[in-house]
Amino acid sequence: MGITVSKNQWMNVAMVAFAMCFIVFSSNYFDEYSVRILNNIAIFIILAVSYNLINGVTGQFSLEPNGFVAIGAYVTALLLVSPEAKQYQYAIVDPYPFVMTLHANFVVALLLSGIFAALLALALAAPVFRVRGDYLAIVTLGFGFIIKILAINNPEITNGSLGLNDIPEFSNLYWTGGIAIIAVIVILNIVNSKFGRAMKAVRDDEDAATAMGVNTFKAKTLAFCTSAFFEGVGGGLLAALLTSISPDLFDFFFTFQLLIIIVLGGLGSTTGAIIGTVLVIGGSEWMRFLDEPMHLFGYTTTAMPGMRMVVFSLILIFIMLFAREGIMGKRELKDFFTSRKKGEK
Template identity: 45%
Template sequence: MSTLPENKNPVRDNAMTVVATALLAAFLWWAEGHLDGYKIRIINLIAINAILGLSLNLIYGMAGMFSLGHAGFMAIGAYVSALLILTPEQKTAMWILDPIAPWLTGIHAPFLVSLLAAGLLAALFGWLVALPVLRLGGDYLGIATLGFSEIIRILITNLTPITNGPLGLKGIPSHTSLWMSYGCLIAALACVARLMRSNFGNVIRAVRDDEIAAKTMGINTYSTRVLAFTMGCFGGGVGGALMGNLITTIDPKMFMITQTYSLLMIIVVGGLGSITGSVVGSILVTTMLEWLRFVENPVTIGSLEIPGIPGMRMVIFSVLLIAVIIFRREGIMGMSEFSWDRLFSYRNRVTRGGGAS
């Protein structure tokens, strides 16, 4: 299994990383000035979905815990962040069903602090969930995490003084610019890449691949999994906060199990256990979901008018998910990662005529 390979040519690779980051920055700068709001929103969404996919991949692909609870942790993140950045005036105006909890009105924090708080609170909840649930394995874990995610959603719907219940929160001041979301994405990529390269990364992989062998090596598999799960939940919280902030309205219905399914799609398409795969999967799935909107709109070809079919988008989406899992189970990247080394050796192979490998 090839995961993050050794760095054979650090100077060149670091230079390439700087160049690539600069190119990305140049693209974002260009996009900000030239693209319309809708396209910018999609580009933002790609970064946010990549963060979310990465965090779910950490739990599922890298640590091997089948979690279906990500939507719940996203919800926590989105609500914490939104409640921190809404102004007191907005808060008092918004709570109609029940008066807002008095202590909540005055709390206010800058956006970055609210992101951190979102991540930390989601991680705290994740940790509380993990302690009992990670004693289970396999599919039970999936169902139990799904259960927790539903419980979180039901709590949010019913705790009206804190969350404004089913009405949700509106008019969240938007801070999610391209710079913000891609900054977060790069930070997340750097963190996970370093993590997986560290000894803890080896431990996580060992626990995933063979828990019993890992135990024999003296690894505390339970606490390893709890830690990995908690970190994944942190990412889920931050991602949820960014998502809520991008859309500027949140309500409990946003965080149904379907939200987790689309993240699952991202990491299955990209490759379970691959950091690169999460990003590739996010680009593909996010753009495809937007692009598929054309089947829901009427199309006119010449004089022929084909009426749009509402809902067809998700049908195609689910067929693709089944097709990927049946015909290409390992996704696009499998478990391998992008590296400059690999890119250059591939180019060399191609230019040399595909002889040496």
């Protein structure tokens, strides 16, 4: 068997190339505002695709991403903020001495953010996966709260509710977009391997999966840790994009937004998670015109702040009414091409 490249693989290569061209083009020619939205979209693609791995692919209804994103953001921030900037930031109490010495370059900071989050996920997996279904949601929800509270109540490290500022703005579209591409490829490769099959089997019927010799705890832990890793990296990118972080940023609403994205796109579909991100993160920006005064059929309406959220919610409701399983269901983009080919066979 020589190296045969299937049509599918060519399509993947073409899509990665297209995404790269788009990143280069938009960071050179788009205005600052658009680039900022694209940065947000890229980071949320990383988060949504990895959250989808545990929640959609493995079917473990967990509500913890805000916790892992917060950890990633804080680790990156602590490693990137210069000692001089740290000196004047800690207003509540003096930081621990080791906080002052923490320093690393951007790549190392991001990697450490991911690894730190993944290790914590590994430690959490044993207690968390003792429970299933609704109970799992409650346990993981609690984890998100705990991280936020820890961030507030340990000002020696995190500067408490004031948060960390003056984080160097390292994130740009090359970083966020590039890592988003890597995250999507890595997660698709996991999904299309025995590990991904085991995760899907756990989602469909955990007992039957066990009866096939699948170590379901291992499958869930792998999904959880991979998901946490990319959530940590995403958190790091977010910190280096916003340049300042505080515990309030990572409350439950953050998780909730990701949940909307993956449910809208289709639980279990990586393509769906990407589409969902573009629609939710991009859509809420593009619909800003709805908040402003409008001229309709000769009438002029006054400015209605919040109108876009009303319209956005209506669109969400309609999509969920007519596509119960989300836009993509459990399908991926390639399924549309393969199903069309079946007729020829």
